[in-house]
Amino acid sequence: MADRVIYFTDDERTGIALPEKFTFPFYYEPHPLSVVAAGKLKHYLETQTGFDHNFGLDKDAEGLAIGKMFGVLIVQDNQGKTGYLCAFSGKLADSNHHPMFVPPVFDMLVEDSFFLKEQYILNDINQQVKDIESDDKYIALKAEYEQLAKQSEKEINDFKKYLKTNKQDRKKQRQEQKEILSEADYATFEALMIKHSLHDKHRFNVLYKDWEDKLNTLHTNMAHFDNRVEQLKQERKEKSNALQQQLFEQYSFLNQSGQTKSLHAIFSETVFGRPPSAAGECATPKLLQYAFLNNLIPLAMAEFWWGASPKSEIRLHGQFYPACTGKCKPILAHMLQGITLDDDPLLINPGEGKELDIIYEDDYFVVVNKPNDLLSVPGINISDSVYTRLKFAFKDIEPLIIHRLDMATSGLLVVAKTKEAHKDIQRQFLKRAVTKRYTALLSKIVEGEGEINLPLRVDLDDRPRQVVCFEYGKKALTKWKAIEHINGTTKIHFWPLTGRTHQLRMHAAHEMGLNAPIVGDDLYGTSAERLYLHAAYLEFVHPITKQLMQFEVKEGF
Template sequence: MQIIDPCFTRFKSSIDSYNLPERFTFPFYYQPHPLCLLAAEELQVSLDQKKALQHDFSQSGKMFGVLLVENAQGELGYLSGFSGKLADNNDLTHFVPPVDDSINTEFFKVEQKVINDLNAQLALLEANPGIEVKQRVLAELTSVANNDFSQLQSQNSAQKKARKAQRNLAATSLSDAELTLLKDKLAKESVADKNELKYLKLSWQEKLLKAQQGVDTLLDVIVSIKEQRSLLSNSLQQKLFEQYRFLNIKLEEKNLTDLFIDTAFHHKYGVPPAGAGDCAAPKLLQYAFKAGLKPIALAEFWWGKSPKSEVRQHKNFYTACIGKCQPILTHMLSGMLIDDNPLLKSLSEDKNVEIIYEDDVMAVINKPSELLSVPGKSISDCVHSRMKLLFPKASGPLIVHRLDMSTSGLMVIALTKQAHKNLQQQFIKRTVEKRYVALLSGCPKQLVDNEEGLISLPLAGDFDDRPRQMVCFETGKEAETKWQRIAFEQQGEQTLTRIHLYPKTGRTHQLRVHCAHHLGFNTPIVGDDLYGAKANRLHLHAEMLKLNHPTTNEAMAFTVAAKF
């Protein structure tokens, strides 16, 4: 008798013409397999039709995933999953369940009830009007005490100055005996002033201590309950982390705490990131391993309204996040044949760096796409290493500014320490003029209605998904990009837009995010594999550079056309 798996979905259309991948998807950089694209299309049709999900995707979008799997009978199908919850529910029919459901177990409910009871106690205690009354009395007494103390100090200071004047006058007008008597009298007055200040201070200290004790009596109970709640919350959280146990194909288990123990996040905060383990990819793999299904390929896509900060567009595919998913998926995929990580391989070894200009103190080059500006973690081939070979007698750091690995175009190289300092100051003071040309993967309305404009969106690194950047109005750094529309271009049935971009600031991925983010053009640059879709290359090129010569101060301008 065949067991019916409620999460295993058979393809609605024929898949006989499709070839299976030889290896499983490398989840942090991939192009969706054709069968995953088909599965995603079928799921998206279902999402359009499913009103029972009770989630308004026009208000908040969600990441979904499909996992191509093979069952025990050798039949191909797919699993569907989503990250986090939908309409405050994390276990919906036909979608894989969460990795752990401890929040619905008895131990969680019992311990959570204790924490909830403490929260209720705190709410009552913190609402006590007596706290505000006593705090106000303490503040008023403190103000009066400070005023009295200040007045007496001013009075004593004036009296001290008068006594000094008396001594100076008496030294020239009194006899020695009279002067001795006067000094003794003035010394006693000085002691009396100091004692008066001391007794005033002691008097107010006693009154303020009594008022502070009245406040502390009420607040200490609150502090004690908060400490108790914190201990219980941390204990419960740790239990939940230990309950989150992830399998791999060999059915080896590791819990969330163990998986994150050596990560930078755990070293900084002492716990795994919030939401770790609740993303679509870990949920899909966990279900497959438990159900005895063989994972074949994976793909994840965004559905619905774009989020406030990250670049996520409706129906676009995205890789798994580094911060939350890398430690988990590294364990879950161990023992499987995985696609090679393309980020570990240099894609520019056969590409030459063109020298546009050269003299004794500087050079200007045309960097090819996919060549790093400086060495990476696993790739040493870069502009810096090539310049060291090309200019062996050069002194100083050589690199004055950088271009993204995928961006081609003009870079200035300093051949002396003095030239490096001068050129770097020009970039810091923003006197260098830069112009980029980009090809957008669509025709945004903003560019149809206007020929030029300005995008101002502050940027911050996405801690959970480096190297991606996100728009953040709270912690982001100022980022401004002036733009000019050049032309609309037709490629088959698609209309693309060619534009000039003039970055006022030089934030990481600034131009790419300003184009792709929904508050910018909402249209990624063609070939943007981080914020859009992969193509033969990123269609972004630094085509113009204006600066002053570092020794002669002569104005210099360089241009090099894009090869797209």
């Protein structure tokens, strides 16, 4: 029995037609019924008292603040009644089960489960490793070894310097004595020098061997501890891998035809060959699994973020988001098999019919004003781009792309017409000798000017989104200056000093940046009729004449 379905009232359904196709999960505007269902779920989250979870919305709340992705699925039962299901990603308040929400695809936390039993074993191994590493004798041996290793290194290096000085001294004596001694006397002298040299080498070998013996003795005493730690770590690795494999097989996903497929089987067909961490725990797969198990027809879905944004990525409280690509796309490809979806907006060319203005051209390069929503280079599904249009316009000349603008960004782009020009201008970009200025409209009031330094890398689970990462991210530096305020928004100038993907969009939206998404940013803010980001100014040295070239096109917003 589908006891988790919450049915719509007649008033809630009034004037809203059922969706003709299921939501395309990776780029969508929520169906009106999804908006109604999400609204009711949000109200529940604001008023519920059944569980205690710190979403980071209450400054006085205790514990670590953890925002969550929630999902709703509009369904129809076998009697034609329409309602919705609710789910959350991962765990909520350290539990997989709450009355309002569908259960997980597989509950690894159920009492006496193989997962918990193996976790106890892994925890015991971890404790054994900690016990060894905190053993007083082991700590004392390590400290003594480190101290003697440093001491030996210093004495050996000092003695090497002493030997070098002696060698230089002998060389000097040889030069001096060769000029004043007879051949026979010099031979006697040379034999003495060789004797001194051999004596020095012998002393060095004795010193080196003495330290080697001392360190080997300590290393042997430590080996009992080190070998046991290594054995435990290897055992932990093998058990962890086996447990992960067992989990992958337990997560088995249905589709509307009743076909099941394990997590391992689904991801074995992908480039990576294995599931990423927490795959199968997202809201939409949970919702579809429950619907198929209970003979419910899925009609539409939507996911929204609730709570404080994670430190690395950008998630706005209460805002709708598409399903993630890294974890969910392979799973949903199986689960939605045979279901008619809304058209994929990413297959539609939004740049069609938009003019590409050439604002400067000579024999070596061309500068264009790219309209928003036109690709810089051909994509996987859309070939229309600055490159293809210039290739058609140039006839016999191959356009050589030097830099790119995001599809949604408008503005100045320079394209070389010769290899010589391409190499020279590209070198200027690489050396950061090119001046670029962008104009954007921010969704909040921002004052003053400054510099943002937040390293970025791609979100491996949700490309092409970027995340802030101080460990593996690449340096990203942006200067900015607020220009004017317009109806609660801020017109701003950006000078990107590095050229990372989505750099300006991330630096604008992230809480450690300006905490003000660019208007129309459907990845890091809220969608609008366009992304209000424009490459307004470009300055570089002509590759042939060496004149300073300056180009500016007003943003038009």
